Amino acid sequence: QVLTQVNKDLGHGYRIQESKQINVSGRWHSNQSFKFLYFDKRYLCQCTEFSISPSGRYAIFQISGSLEIASFNRDKLRVSNYLKLPKGQLKQVIWSRNEKQAELHFQAEKSVNGNANDLNDVVKKRITLK
Numbered sequence: 001q002v003l004t005q006v007n008k009d010l011g012h013g014y015r016i017q018e019s020k021q022i023n024v025s026g027r028w029h030s031n032q033s034f035k036f037l038y039f040d041k042r043y044l045c046q047c048t049e050f051s052i053s054p055s056g057r058y059a060i061f062q063i064s065g066s067l068e069i070a071s072f073n074r075d076k077l078r079v080s081n082y083l084k085l086p087k088g089q090l091k092q093v094i095w096s097r098n099e100k101q102a103e104l105h106f107q108a109e110k111s112v113n114g115n116a117n118d119l120n121d122v123v124k125k126r127i128t129l130k
Contacts, residue, residue, distance in 0.1 A: 011056065037061055
């Protein structure tokens with residue numbers, strides 16, 4: 001089993017760390033990758049979808065596994081959760097000019113009975129950052 005870690009500087013004090021696990025040949029095969037978002041030395045999340053505001057004051061991210069959305073305020077060093085947003089994959093974040101609001105675009109999920117939303121449907125929600 002091989003574990004590699006790669007750090008990538010995203011600017012404004014943010015960085016992403018990608019850890020890869022590759023099992024030795026001849027054994028059960030796995031090629032997993034995990035991404036972790038940090039602000040300086042502070043761990044923010046294990047996530048693949050995130051957006052950092054142009055000034056770096058805020059970061060919005062989707063937590064792996066749960067699809068929950070959270071934001072980080074660099075000035076207050078605080079994480080805020082947004083529990084009433086759609087449970088779909090985050091596709092895009094559009095920041096307002098003053099960065100106090102953002103429009104989130106989610107990939108629509110199938111309905112409970114499995115036949116409602118088209119997979120191309122995008123759900124848009126606006127949030128005010130804390």
